[in-house]
Amino acid sequence: MVAYNSNELFSATEVAKNFATITSKLYKKELEKIGILKNNKLDFVLLKSEDFEKIIEKEVKKALFEEDRKLVAAQVEKIKSGTAKFYSTQEAEAKLDTVIKAYEH
Numbered sequence: 001m002v003a004y005n006s007n008e009l010f011s012a013t014e015v016a017k018n019f020a021t022i023t024s025k026l027y028k029k030e031l032e033k034i035g036i037l038k039n040n041k042l043d044f045v046l047l048k049s050e051d052f053e054k055i056i057e058k059e060v061k062k063a064l065f066e067e068d069r070k071l072v073a074a075q076v077e078k079i080k081s082g083t084a085k086f087y088s089t090q091e092a093e094a095k096l097d098t099v100i101k102a103y104e105h
Helices: 012-017 019-027 049-081 089-104
Strands: 009-011 034-038 041-046
Touching (some): 012 034, 012 041, 019 034
Antiparallel strands (some): 034 041
């Protein structure tokens, strides 16, 4: 869970009345995020778009890493169990050529 300093929390009414002032704090990097409260509960978070994009990029990288980790684990398991099939360079090139030709037609 994300922690907020008291200076990062604003009521929805405060944000509506002082939007330019509050968002300028984000722009000037005086604050990194703003929590908007409704009925004293966190309802929305306001971030600069570049900060939001960084969060998304980080999450995508984590998801891709996890996908790769699972793929490698599956391949290691095949090697350990003896069910993995190994190809010479020539065999791999021939298989690749076959796939490319089938795809082109």
